[in-house]
Amino acid sequence: MSSALSLTAMQWFGLLHPVLIILFVYPVVGATIRLGTLARERRLQINPLPASVPVEHAEHGRWVAGGVLVAVLIAFFHSYLAAWFEASPGGLAGVGRLVALALAELGTVVIYLRLLKVRRPAARALLGLACWLALLLLGAQPEINRLTDNPFDADFWRSHYWSGVLLSGLLLASVAAKPEIARHLSMRRLHVYANVLVAVLLAVQAITGTRNLLAA
Known part of the structure; x- marks a missing residue:
């Protein structure tokens, strides 16, 4: 039993990813919805609530x-690392590419942290888009299981990867447009x-992620 x-x-x-x-x-999502x-x-x-609530x-x-x-970046790196171990067990072949991918992931986090600091709308939009494109580039690596890249294929809509990428893009867009959302009714x-x-x-991520874990 213990060995199994x-x-x-x-x-x-x-x-670590799930x-x-x-x-x-998921708990922070619930709190965010309630605060919204x-x-x-x-x-x-x-309701006469304090001004701190929107903040x-x-x-x-x-x-x-x-x-x-x-x-997402943790999941990507797990896939990179697993493929590296499979390709060169105990060896150093491909370690340079693995390091480059790790640095690219670190750069993506830096872009996001910079997004949180800038105030100009154009800069926020550019950084949000750059962060999302970095995720797409990292996810386009051969180690990542995307099921298919064809949106006319049913597997595209069952892909844990593609729904996660779209989710990330929507969240990044909300962060980038935060001041405009606060000021304009149409944006809200x-x-x-x-x-x-x-x-x-x-919800799709929860379902497809559980499916992938059971199939592993």
């Missing part, structure tokens, strides 16, 4: 986007519609 339940170091590393999503991202509802009640003067809502949204980004409406899709994608 034992996991290798790589298998434990593979669990554990981060379950223990951190309270922020709306304050704006409509339904807390935005901060929680940043934590959700950052948590998803880090989880678009934000609500986009986050309904975010909720659907989070």
